Amino acid sequence: xxxxxxxxxxxxxxxxxxxxxxxxxxxxxxxxxxxxxxxxxxxxxxxxxxxxxxxxxxxxxxxxxxxxxxxxxxxxxxxxxxxxxxxxxxxxxxxxxxxxxxxxxxxxxxxxxxxxxxxxxxxxxxxxxxxxxxxxxxxxxxxxxxxxxxxxxxxxxxxxxxxxx
Amino acid sequence: xxxxxxxxxxxxxxxxxxxxxxxxxxxxxxxxxxxxxxxxxxxxxxxxxxxxxxxxxxxxxxxxxxxxxxxxxxxxxxxxxxxxxxxxxxxxxxxxxxxxxxxxxxxxxxxxxxxxxxxxxxxxxxxxxxxxxxxxxxxxxxxxxxxxxxxxxxxxxxxxxxxxxxxxxxxxxxxxxxxxxxxxxxxxxxxxxxxxxxxxxxxxxxxxxxxxxxxxxxxxxxxxxxxxxxxxxxxxxxxxxxxxxxxxxxxxxxxxxxxxxxxxxxxxxxxxxxxxxxxxxxxxxxxxxxxxxxxxxxxxxxxxxxxxxxxxxxxxxxxxxxxxxxxxxxxxxxxxxxxxxxxxxxxxxxxxxxxxxxxxxxxxxxxxxxxxxxxxxxxxxxxxxxxxxxxxxxxxxxxxxxxxxxxxxxxxxxxxxxxxxxxxxxxxxxxxxxxxxxxxxxxxxxxxxxxxxxxxxxxxxxxxxxxxxxxxxxxxxxxxxxxxxxx
Numbered sequence: 001x002x003x004x005x006x007x008x009x010x011x012x013x014x015x016x017x018x019x020x021x022x023x024x025x026x027x028x029x030x031x032x033x034x035x036x037x038x039x040x041x042x043x044x045x046x047x048x049x050x051x052x053x054x055x056x057x058x059x060x061x062x063x064x065x066x067x068x069x070x071x072x073x074x075x076x077x078x079x080x081x082x083x084x085x086x087x088x089x090x091x092x093x094x095x096x097x098x099x100x101x102x103x104x105x106x107x108x109x110x111x112x113x114x115x116x117x118x119x120x121x122x123x124x125x126x127x128x129x130x131x132x133x134x135x136x137x138x139x140x141x142x143x144x145x146x147x148x149x150x151x152x153x154x155x156x157x158x159x160x161x162x163x164x165x
Numbered sequence: 166x167x168x169x170x171x172x173x174x175x176x177x178x179x180x181x182x183x184x185x186x187x188x189x190x191x192x193x194x195x196x197x198x199x200x201x202x203x204x205x206x207x208x209x210x211x212x213x214x215x216x217x218x219x220x221x222x223x224x225x226x227x228x229x230x231x232x233x234x235x236x237x238x239x240x241x242x243x244x245x246x247x248x249x250x251x252x253x254x255x256x257x258x259x260x261x262x263x264x265x266x267x268x269x270x271x272x273x274x275x276x277x278x279x280x281x282x283x284x285x286x287x288x289x290x291x292x293x294x295x296x297x298x299x300x301x302x303x304x305x306x307x308x309x310x311x312x313x314x315x316x317x318x319x320x321x322x323x324x325x326x327x328x329x330x331x332x333x334x335x336x337x338x339x340x341x342x343x344x345x346x347x348x349x350x351x352x353x354x355x356x357x358x359x360x361x362x363x364x365x366x367x368x369x370x371x372x373x374x375x376x377x378x379x380x381x382x383x384x385x386x387x388x389x390x391x392x393x394x395x396x397x398x399x400x401x402x403x404x405x406x407x408x409x410x411x412x413x414x415x416x417x418x419x420x421x422x423x424x425x426x427x428x429x430x431x432x433x434x435x436x437x438x439x440x441x442x443x444x445x446x447x448x449x450x451x452x453x454x455x456x457x458x459x460x461x462x463x464x465x466x467x468x469x470x471x472x473x474x475x476x477x478x479x480x481x482x483x484x485x486x487x488x489x490x491x492x493x494x495x496x497x498x499x500x501x502x503x504x505x506x507x508x509x510x511x512x513x514x515x516x517x518x519x520x521x522x523x524x525x526x527x528x529x530x531x532x533x534x535x536x537x538x539x540x541x542x543x544x545x546x547x548x549x550x551x552x553x554x555x556x557x558x559x560x561x562x563x564x565x566x567x568x569x570x571x572x573x574x575x576x577x578x579x580x581x582x583x584x585x586x587x588x589x590x591x592x593x594x595x596x597x598x599x600x601x602x603x604x605x606x607x608x609x610x611x612x613x614x615x616x617x618x619x620x621x622x623x624x625x626x627x628x629x630x631x632x633x634x635x636x637x638x639x640x641x642x643x644x645x646x647x648x649x650x651x652x
Contacts, residue, residue: 002480143292151311
């Protein structure tokens with residue numbers, strides 16, 4: 001059952017990564033990337049790497065997304081339609097290649113290898129996650145709350161107010 | 166005391182953000198600045214109260230945790246404040262107050278967003294001051310960085326966006342270096358808590374992958390040097406300071422860069438990398454390069470804020486060489502210069518804000534003779550520059566004296582001599598700026614200029630009083646430190 005969830009998360013992660021390439025809006029791309037990171041964190045968690053899971057969730061899904069969103073807001077997104085069409089075609093061509101490659105890799109791991117996908121002997125449990133996040137990483141939870149606030153203010157200042165100028 | 170520290174340094178700014186976003190947008194501007202005043206004043210009072218409690222109870226530090234588990238002591242759940250972190254927490258409150266006083270006259274319709282971001286930056290900096298875990302330190306560094314580059318771009322002007330983008334790019338490089346270093350440390354030591362890592366590194370030469378720890382150390386120093394704007398990692402700093410709105414420049418120049426870079430370096434080196442080789446030599450070289458480069462480069466600038474930016478690079482060098490001396494005297498000197506630099510550099514940025522608000526420019530070639538029209542700004546600027554140049558009896562003299570003696574005593578006579586000689590360049594750019602802006606004949610287009618009244622002048626006066634009082638009372642403070650066995 002655990003293997004099924006791991007594979008499901010990996011497939012969804014590849015899809016989210018593909019969506020990040022496909023989206024025209026850089027903001028949506030950033031959010032897709034954050035979803036992909038969150039799914040990777042879930043995989044790490046299911047495999048028993050709690051600390052890595054928390055770091056992945058904190059850094060890649062949280063901090064890096066905010067940095068991307070802020071960077072997007074500082075970038076000029078007005079481009080001519082021809083460039084957009086050309087880039088869209090390029091993305092359409094890239095996505096199937098990514099999906100085929102990722103799918104082949106997953107199938108190889110599942111059916112043709114001695115590699116044990118569940119690396120940790122320790123079973124994943126909610127209490128372990130809660131203990132790690134709630135008791136050991138208090139400062140990071142507070143940090144995440146503030147990062148969300150900072151990201152919200154960044155969007156308000158750099159996106160919403162720009163439209164009013 | 167534990168609850169008091171938690172509420173004052175972490176709870177109050179969060180509560181302020183909640184309050185700020187409840188008030189109506191139409192009336193939010195003035196109210197938000199006032200809420201900011203309350204938070205920063207309470208932070209200063211809380212830091213003084215905690216310092217007094219430390220002294221009364223004879224403790225070296227206070228430990229505390231967050232609201233949902235006040236007794237947590239493991240991992241990143243443990244926060245700690247000691248003498249140094251309380252001094253910087255006081256500085257954060259003081260500089261935030263000066264920035265708010267400047268913003269009240271200059272920020273206009275952006276007051277609500279400005280105060281929201283200021284509260285986020287305060288939380289980020291307070292976090293840096295109180296955490297005891299390397300990853301938490303990184304998280305709070307990022308919070309400070311994110312809020313800083315949004316603040317630089319607050320007015321949406323081209324210069325601000327360019328400055329913010331440079332800061333963002335350089336900050337991202339620094340973050341990558343620091344994060345890479347953390348990963349290496351974690352793989353080699355199995356922990357990121359300051360004390361645990363320090364214990365694991367005590368015998369680093371016998372570690373299985375000792376060279377990886379050296380790489381981690383180098384990446385750490387490089388990452389934090391970028392954040393601190395130490396030469397030759399300073400590329401982003403002058404542009405960011407120059408292009409930011411006046412009140413944001415006050416904040417960046419007064420405290421943010423020092424917290425994100427200098428404080429983090431001092432804290433981590435003293436708590437984690439104590440046993441690593443060549444720390445003091447590396448820092449001494451970086452510090453001396455910063456002192457000389459910043460001072461020489463400042464002499465060639467033609468913009469008030471840009472001169473102050475290069476001056477910051479130079480003054481940060483003094484703090485770094487104080488730490489590099491490796492002695493208690495040097496550490497105390499560095500800590501005091503941290504406080505003094507926060508005071509006089511904030512004064513000077515408030516002065517530049519006053520000049521910009523009244524004349525519309527910070528180009529020193531377009532200014533001249535302003536001391537007759539803006540006497541409060543001129544006098545406070547002179548006091549701050551005299552303190553920065555290390556002229557007795559002002560505060561900057563004492564901290565520089567302690568640092569140079571400490572470097573001299575640490576068998577680096579050449580280092581002490583270079584630091585002393587660089588003060589000549591400090592005096593040079595001080596004289597250039599004063600002559601160009603405040604002295605000489607009054608320019609024709611400035612005859613109608615008046616003093617920047619209200620809160621900007623109030624900030625300059627208050628900070629000048631601190632500079633003079635701290636300098637005059639310094640022998641008493643030194644004696645107190647001696648009696649307490651700290652020095």
